[in-house]
Amino acid sequence: MNKIKDIFKKSLTTKDNNTLEESSRRDFLKNSATLSVSAIAATSILGPVKASADEKQIVNEVEWGTKLGDKTTKYRYGIPSPYEHNNVRRNDPLLSSGDEYATVTMCPIHESEGIITPNGLFFTRNHGGTAHIDPNEFRLMIHGKVKKEIVLTLDELKKYPCETRTYFIECPANGSTDWRAPQYNNLQFLKGMMSCASWTGVMLKTVLEDLGLEDDAVWMLAEGSDNAGNPRTIPVEKALDDAMLVWGQNGEALRPEQGYPLRLLVPGWEGNLNTKWLKRLEFSDKPWHSKEETSKYTMLQKSGKAIRYFWINEVNSVITKPCPEKPWANIKIGDLVEIEGIAWSGQGTIKHVDITFDGGDNWVEASLKGLVLPKAWTRFSYMYRWEGKPLLLSSRATDDLNNTQPTIDQETSKQGVESVYHRNGNVTWEVTTKGEVNNVHIRKHKA
Ligand SMILES: Nc1nc2c(c(=O)[nH]1)N[C@H]1C(S)=C(S)[C@@H](COP(=O)(O)O)O[C@H]1N2
Ligand SMILES: [Mo]
Numbered sequence: 001m002n003k004i005k006d007i008f009k010k011s012l013t014t015k016d017n018n019t020l021e022e023s024s025r026r027d028f029l030k031n032s033a034t035l036s037v038s039a040i041a042a043t044s045i046l047g048p049v050k051a052s053a054d055e056k057q058i059v060n061e062v063e064w065g066t067k068l069g070d071k072t073t074k075y076r077y078g079i080p081s082p083y084e085h086n087n088v089r090r091n092d093p094l095l096s097s098g099d100e101y102a103t104v105t106m107c108p109i110h111e112s113e114g115i116i117t118p119n120g121l122f123f124t125r126n127h128g129g130t131a132h133i134d135p136n137e138f139r140l141m142i143h144g145k146v147k148k149e150i151v152l153t154l155d156e157l158k159k160y161p162c163e164t165r166t167y168f169i170e171c172p173a174n175g176s177t178d179w180r181a182p183q184y185n186n187l188q189f190l191k192g193m194m195s196c197a198s199w200t201g202v203m204l205k206t207v208l209e210d211l212g213l214e215d216d217a218v219w220m221l222a223e224g225s226d227n228a229g230n231p232r233t234i235p236v237e238k239a240l241d242d243a244m245l246v247w248g249q250n251g252e253a254l255r256p257e258q259g260y261p262l263r264l265l266v267p268g269w270e271g272n273l274n275t276k277w278l279k280r281l282e283f284s285d286k287p288w289h290s291k292e293e294t295s296k297y298t299m300l301q302k303s304g305k306a307i308r309y310f311w312i313n314e315v316n317s318v319i320t321k322p323c324p325e326k327p328w329a330n331i332k333i334g335d336l337v338e339i340e341g342i343a344w345s346g347q348g349t350i351k352h353v354d355i356t357f358d359g360g361d362n363w364v365e366a367s368l369k370g371l372v373l374p375k376a377w378t379r380f381s382y383m384y385r386w387e388g389k390p391l392l393l394s395s396r397a398t399d400d401l402n403n404t405q406p407t408i409d410q411e412t413s414k415q416g417v418e419s420v421y422h423r424n425g426n427v428t429w430e431v432t433t434k435g436e437v438n439n440v441h442i443r444k445h446k447a
Contacts, residue, residue, distance in 0.1 A: 045336050080120075087111040089121055092189050094177055101129040102228075104171065106192030109318075109342065110325040114370060115166065115377040117195035119250050124257040125171050125193065127228030131277045135261040140245075144221075144283040147212030154261050157245065160202035160210070165244070166376045168344050170194035170313045171271035172297065172421035179417045182439040187323040190427065190439060194344070196377040199265055200248025205240045217283035221290075222264045225279035231290040232273050232297075233309070234266060236283065242267050242375075245278065268346030268375035269311040270421070272297050302416035313346035315405055316424040317353055317380070317397035328435035333388035339366070343378045343397035350378040351400045357384075359392030359428060359442045360407060366395070391431040392442060409445045 053059075080087070089105035096103030107123035117123075124130070135154050143149040174193035177183035184190050213236065220239045223231040234243070244265040247254060254260040259276025266273045272292060287293075287309070299307040319341040322328045331337055343350045350372060354363040366380040380395065398404045406414075411425035430438040 047332075047335060087121065089123065090188055090192075092177075094183070095173065095193075102127050104173075104193060106188050107195045108188050109192050109194070110187045110320055110323050112320070112342075115196050115342075115373075115379060116250060117197055119197070119252065119255050119258070122195040122197060122249070122255065122258055123169075123171070123193050125271060126226075126257075127230055128226055130257050131224075131226035132256055133225065133261055133277055138261050140262060140278060141280040142207070142211060142283075143280065145214035145217035145285065146208070146283050147214065150211060154247065157202065157207075157262070158247065160206050162200055162202055162248075163244065164198055164200045164248070165267075166196065166198045166371070166373050167265060167267040168194055168196040168375065168377050169265075169271050169274055170316075170344070170346075172310075172313060175423035175427075176420045178439075178441070179412070179419050179423065182441055185324045185439050187318065187320060187325055187439075191318045193271070196344075197249050198251070199244060199246040200251075201244045201246030201262075201265065204243040204245055204264075207245065208240060213283060216285040219284050219287045221280075221282040221284070221288050222273070222275040222278065223280050223282075224259070224275045224277040226277045229279075230272065230275055230292055231288065232275060232292055233287040233290065234269075234273055234311075238266060238269065238311075266311075268313055270297065270313055270346075273311065297421060299421055300416070300419050302414065310422060313344070314422065314424045315343075315345035315347065315350075315397050315399045315403045317341055317343035317350075317395040317405060318427045319355075319393060319395050319429060322393070322431065322435075322437045323429065324437045324439060327437040328386060328431060331386060331435055334385065336383060336385050339382045339384050339393070341366075341380050341395050343368075343380055343395070344376070345397065345399035345403065346375060347403055348399040348401045349374040350380075351398050351402075353378075353380040353398070354396045355380075355382050356394050356396070357391045360394060360426070363396065386431075386435075388433055390433050392428055392440070393431055394426045394428040394442070396426055407444075408441050409443060413445065 087108050089107060091100065091103055091105050104125040105123060107117055107121055138154045140152045140157060142152070171193040175191055178190060218236050220234045220236055221231055222234060223229050245262055246265045247262050249255060249258055254263060259278065262278045264275040264278050293308060299310045301307065319339060321338065321340040328337065339355060343353045350368065353366045353368065355366050356363050364382070366382040369379045369381050372378050396405050406425050408425035411423070426442070428440050428442050430440045432438070
């Protein structure tokens with residue numbers, strides 16, 4: 001036993017005598033590749049695994065193996081296993097207007113895997129409930145300073161060549177409950193006002209080049225046909241850059257909650273601009289100053305003044321494993337565990353993510369895993385051996401324009417604590433000696 005422990009210790013000791021907890025997953029794989037065959041079992045991430053010869057699920061017939069299952073044709077549209085009943089959107093009463101129409105349901109990002117949110121779990125923010133539109137009755141009007149004003153059916157719009165692209169949508173109010181002090185000990189409620197999907201539709205640029213914009217068309221108004229309408233002014237520059245009119249979401253039609261049959265997608269910009277149940281696009285030489293960009297969706301500063309037209313969701317990240325809902329309660333001291341999270345930037349592509357274990361004094365670089373796409377969720381990962389010490393665990397993302405997430409101190413010294421929108425200061429998890437995880441704020445200075 002001691003011999004195994006020795007091999008174990010040796011194999012995990014790097015040049016400068018730091019143990020594996022300080023090294024990345026890639027280093028771990030490199031180290032383990034040099035081990036002798038007998039040591040592999042001892043260094044398995046699983047640790048010592050109990051022999052399974054007496055497991056009744058293996059030895060005996062199981063119920064589901066002795067009879068026919070459901071008819072293969074039972075579900076014309078598949079549904080999740082009933083055992084996954086906890087993986088659901090949840091309503092945040094703090095962010096509702098006292099009813100279940102003008103409110104938000106948060107995405108269970110603590111349960112999410114990879115970078116795509118399944119359609120049934122996509123966060124939903126409505127100002128007047130979910131509209132249900134018959135696609136045959138759908139019309140899109142494009143008017144104002146456009147050479148060829150037009151009213152299009154969905155089929156006509158679908159004649160344009162389509163593109164499929166992966167982008168996140170984030171309400172700028174994501175994390176808003178935490179400006180003054182930690183409000184929720186819960187990742188879903190803290191950062192679940194975002195999701196990421198693969199969208200199919202036409203580049204708005206393609207449509208506008210086809211119809212022809214007037215030279216002085218510099219602003220676009222996008223309005224929905226739901227009772228809220230959600231009118232927002234968007235610079236034509238963005239409309240001609242990467243904005244899309246989308247009808248597809250993860251390989252099927254948009255869900256009603258996401259704006260069926262057509263929504264505007266303004267990649268990386270605040271969720272509110274992504275008009276659902278789209279009815280019209282109007283072009284003008286002046287902005288509209290709609291309710292949604294004057295009374296709401298402005299950035300209150302420390303000075304008491306507010307910034308209008310703050311569109312971009314800045315670089316951000318959060319650790320999803322561990323998190324308050326998925327603590328390290330079952331992890332034993334000495335276990336090697338994966339720290340995982342999501343990073344995103346409305347300005348570009350995630351370049352790197354750093355992790356701190358001590359509240360920001362020291363940082364190590366995590367590895368990015370899977371697809372790394374612009375304005376999309378990006379997964380990061382770090383293999384860590386937890387020795388039972390309490391931690392102040394946090395991530396800090398940097399994008400390819402070298403924007404880096406601020407600390408909470410940096411953010412609130414500029415912004416104050418009365419803001420609602422565009423919070424991207426570091427989220428910190430306190431990991432206790434018992435492996436519990438709490439949402440805390442690291443403040444070295446007073447706001
Ligand atoms: N027509 C319309 N578009 C809308 C809204 C709305 O209420 N009506 N809500 C906006 C807000 S505030 C956000 S954050 C995003 C949310 O998109 P989702 O519900 O698909 O997650 O849609 C935006 N588009
Ligand atoms: Mo929003």
